[in-house]
Amino acid sequence: MGNYHHYQQCHSTIEFLNGLSIGQFVRVQFDGGGAFGVWEGTYQGTDQNGNVMFYNLFNPATNTTLTGVTRIKVQSINSITTN
Secondary structure, three states: OHHHHHHHHHHHHHHHHHOOOOOOEEEEEEOOOOOOOEEEEEEEEEOOOOEEEEEEEEEOOOOEEEEEEEEEEHHHEEEEEEO
């Protein structure tokens, strides 16, 4: 049951990502994002390994910026939204 739910979550995330345009501003929450885990940044597509890429992720709660390209495994994404 847990694996099926995990598959559904990943599949839904991939479907959502397929609808985004490269360069689109997003908010993303992911495993390892910290206690204030909502980050804002620019969607950059996926790499050859299936990682989702974001540019200049910013966490407004902690005023922290991850400069450059950040790669996150799709399985680690808990939530992603656009404006």
